[in-house]
Amino acid sequence: MLLLQFSTSHYCRKARLALGYKKINYQVENLTPGLHIFKVKPLNGLTTLPILLPQEEGQPKCIADSTNIFKYLQEYTPSPSIIPSNPEEKTKAWLLEDWLDESIGTATRFVYYQFRANEGKNLDPSLSSQLVIKVVRMQYSINSAAVELAKKRLQTAFEVLSIWKQQPFLVGDSLSVADLSGAALLSPLARIPEYRQNYPWLFERIIQIHELCGENLPPGLESKSIVKEN
């Protein structure tokens, strides 16, 4: 299998966590933001990554969107499952997945790029990095007012996800699409000292889930990084 990705994207991390948890062999192809459109649009009409190419006879040619990738991988390799078998838990896990994907992953992006353009500029002050940050901020209309709203959405996320303080999994007693989504889509906050200080439990869980999936830890947490060959 081949995963088309941006190396730094938290949505692509989400797909890698599921591939890793299911111990599926795959390779990655890192695309360049902007130029990716020429490769990606002809495949499915969308412009976003991740995209999974199963590259196997009898399998679909291309699966776009991290949620669809979860669903496909669950069918492709049912065990270990990432979907609870109990119907109520299953509904809850998918609801959390959808909210984390559609609302919280976006809020993380806004807060992260605001930080990288201001207090966090010294993480990589190079011209190329600052240019990428500028383009992303323009692409998604990231401005101070929108960032304030995103911060409020993140506050709600910390309340909802505080279940992680008492139990290792958000739903039921095993890892699900909800945990994979939370661990990936909040991971960029590990670069922001304020969040690291205020929510240590969140980053402990993110580390544990990455370890369960055999995935390298996200920037900011990687001092404890594990080795994985792609």
Ligand SMILES: N[C@@H](CCC(=O)N[C@@H](CS)C(=O)NCC(=O)O)C(=O)O
């Ligand atoms: N809901 C989508 C979101 C994916 C997404 O937003 N990907 C971003 C990178 S983090 C992207 O590809 N942006 C490039 C573009 O929109 O052209 C998913 O889960 O796959």
